[in-house]
Amino acid sequence: MLANKTIVVTGSAGGLGEGIAQICYREGANVVLADLHGERVRQVAARLGVRALGVTCDVRNAEHLSKLVEQTVKRFKTIDGLVNNAGINFVKPFLETTAEEWELLISVDLRAVFFLTQLVCRQMVRQSKGGSVVNISSVHSQSVLPGSGPYDAAKWGVVGLSKSIAVELANEGIRVNCISPGLLNTQIWRDIQAAAPDAAACVEYWNANIPIARVIEPTEIGELAAFLLSDRSACITGANIFADGGMTSQLISREPYVSKNLKPELGS
Ligand SMILES: NC(=O)c1ccc[n+]([C@@H]2O[C@H](COP(=O)([O-])OP(=O)(O)OC[C@H]3O[C@@H](n4cnc5c(N)ncnc54)[C@H](O)[C@@H]3O)[C@@H](O)[C@H]2O)c1
Structure with missing residues (x-):
């Protein structure tokens, strides 16, 4: 699906970004993996193969973003796709959240998406052959949890920003879409289980809140990202x-009893 395309994936030293990079690579793309953790991301790139390049990049840093685009073009000539995946999260009561905490989260999860997409889209416009941007939002772009205000704001913001750029750059052949994943099998899921007093009960609880009754593998999101990055979409x-x-389609996880009285009946 992605032969002869070059795709940049941020936050790809592990977790979802690595899963997306794996599928893009399998589909024939040149893949540039960018992450704060340079050593780790270069190891992931080396495991993928010769069409992968690992780059140290803090997405909050404007110079790093410019260098990422420069290095990509130098090595692979063009950029055809971007996946803004790098993200952080924390849970803290709204009344206690500080300006520094707000700014840190917004700078990674929203601000960086704006400025890296801008740089990449400028490059795509110069190339005159369009392109595709996939932004990783979250189920938090629809429903929220207490204590995740900055994350919720950022993930709703990513959707609004994506729609705006999509409309503005459609005439350049550039497409911009979001994926909003549910609970993924990444470090955060392992941390949730480790923090639970009873890991089995924790898994059962979360599975009851997910109609398919399991967490989602990073490569499953990778399959969707590859489709959105390809000309098939x-x-x-x-x-x-x-x-x-x-x-996000489910109102409550399960009923504690069978609602026997809820039969279709004509009114008397
Ligand atoms: N895990 C989930 O259940 C879940 C659900 C919905 C959405 N998401 C979103 O998916 C994305 C990836 O999540 P994950 O679970 O793989 O997280 P993760 O913490 O396992 O991986 C995130 C990666 O981003 C990198 N990163 C963090 N800050 C960075 C920065 N300033 N510059 C460059 N790289 C940076 C980290 O080094 C790490 O490799 C995030 O945007 C997250 O919000 C996750």
Whole structure:
């Protein structure tokens, strides 16, 4: 699906970014993996193979972003796709969250998406052959949890920003879409289980809150990202696709009893 395309994936030293990079590579792309953790991301790139390049990049740093674009073009000539995946999260009561904490989260999860997409889209416009941007939002772009205000704001913001750029750059052949994943099998899921007093009960609880009754593998999101990066999705732009196993479609996890009285009846 992605032969002869060069795709940049941020936050790809592990977790979801690594899964997305794996599938893009399998589909024939040249893949540039960018992450704060340079050593780790170069190891991931080396494991993928000769069409992968690992780059140290703090997405908050304007100079790093320019260098990322320069290094990509130097090595592979063009940029055809970008996945803004790098992200951080924390949970803290709204009334206690500080300006520094707000700014840190917004700078990684929202501000960096704006400025890296701008640099990459300028390059795509120069190349005159369009391109595709995939922004990783979250189920938090629809439903939220207490204590995640900055994350919720950033992930809703990413969807609005994506729609805006999609509309503005459609005439350049550039498409911009979001993926909103549900709970993923990455470090955060391992941390949730480790913090639980009973790991099995924790898994059962979360599975009950996900209609497909399991967490999602990074490579499953990678399959969707590869489709959105490919020419097969040429008519899709400005979309936010929930890849959440049904999580945001479900009102409550389960009924404690069978609602026997709820039969279709004509009124008397
Ligand atoms: N894990 C989930 O359940 C879940 C659900 C929905 C959405 N998401 C989103 O998916 C994305 C990836 O999540 P994950 O679970 O793989 O997280 P993760 O913490 O396992 O991986 C995130 C990667 O981003 C990198 N990173 C962090 N700050 C960076 C910076 N300033 N510059 C460059 N790289 C940086 C980290 O080094 C790490 O490799 C995030 O945007 C997250 O919000 C995750």
